[in-house]
Structure formats: structure tokens, C-alpha cells
Amino acid sequence: MFTLVFVVAARLRVIGVAEVLIAPRGELSPGALIQKARKKRLFLKSWRPFLKQLNVLWHASNELEAAQIRAVCPWARVEVNQDQCDLPMDPIPAARPGSGPARLVFISRICAKKNLRMVLQALSDTARPVDLDIFGTLEDLEYWSRCQRLITRLPATARGRLPR
Numbered sequence: 001m002f003t004l005v006f007v008v009a010a011r012l013r014v015i016g017v018a019e020v021l022i023a024p025r026g027e028l029s030p031g032a033l034i035q036k037a038r039k040k041r042l043f044l045k046s047w048r049p050f051l052k053q054l055n056v057l058w059h060a061s062n063e064l065e066a067a068q069i070r071a072v073c074p075w076a077r078v079e080v081n082q083d084q085c086d087l088p089m090d091p092i093p094a095a096r097p098g099s100g101p102a103r104l105v106f107i108s109r110i111c112a113k114k115n116l117r118m119v120l121q122a123l124s125d126t127a128r129p130v131d132l133d134i135f136g137t138l139e140d141l142e143y144w145s146r147c148q149r150l151i152t153r154l155p156a157t158a159r160g161r162l163p164r
């Protein structure tokens with residue numbers, strides 16, 4: 001909603017901008033468009049003509065995302081600019097296994113798209129002790145309830161929890 005206000009203001013020339021930058025961050029991927037598909041189709045149908053009238057530059061993180069943007073908005077002018085972070089050239093050596101459980105962290109929004117359920121289902125098959133800490137915004141409470149039920153059914157070797 002926050003973005004829409006500025007795009008509308010730019011279109012109505014309430015604010016003067018030469019160009020509008022939109023970075024959908026995966027929201028135009030087929031998997032994202034399936035979630036709440038009817039609502040998103042209606043939104044895109046109403047916004048396509050509106051966006052065509054603006055000088056819009058779309059940002060994609062890779063060529064796949066650029067292709068997904070063009071599939072939804074064929075007229076789009078897309079620039080691919082990968083994330084600007086320095087990663088080590090060589091992998092960090094693995095730590096020696098300790099005597100305690102493996103410590104895993106899930107950091108994401110809690111919603112079906114991010115698939116925490118799959119992580120929890122995988123933990124149900126582990127024989128080695130594992131602790132999973134879950135950090136994220138509870139975006140879908142019904143989905144979180146299903147995840148919590150899976151957490152309660154985890155074997156004694158696995159523990160999933162939302163830190164306080």
C-alpha cells in the first residue's frame with residue numbers, strides 16, 4: 001500500500017519525478033502469483049494501463065526475475081542488478097560437530113510461500129538432534145497454526161520454536 005501511494009502521486013503529478021523504480025522482489029514469479037491469484041489478477045489488470053503511462057524502470061535481481069517481470073508486463077523496461085554484497089570467494093569451512101544438537105535458523109515471513117512446513121516435515125525424519133529457531137513476521141496465522149501442529153509432533157531429536 002505504501003508504494004501505491006507514491007506511484008499514484010507520481011501519475012497524478014502531485015510529486016514531480018522523472019522515473020519510477022519498481023522492484024517486485026519475486027512478487028511477479030509464477031509461485032507468488034498463484035497465492036491469492038484472483039486478487040492479484042484483478043490488481044494487475046487494473047494497474048497495467050496505469051503503469052504504462054509512467055516512465056517505469058523495473059529492477060530485477062537476476063535474469064529469471066527479469067523474464068518473470070516481462071511475462072506479466074511485456075512492455076517493461078527491466079534492469080538486472082544483482083544484490084550488492086561481497087560474498088567470500090571460498091566457502092567458509094564447516095565447524096566441527098559438537099556434542100550438542102545442530103542449530104538451524106529459519107528467518108522469513110511465516111506464510112505458505114516461504115514453506116516453513118517443508119522444513120518442519122524434513123525435521124520429522126531426522127535422527128540427529130536438531131534445534132530450529134524460527135524468526136519472522138506472522139503473516140498467515142492459519143498457516144502458522146498448521147506449522148505449530150507439526151512442531152508438536154516432532155520427534156524428541158528435533159525441536160522447533162519461535163523465540164520470545
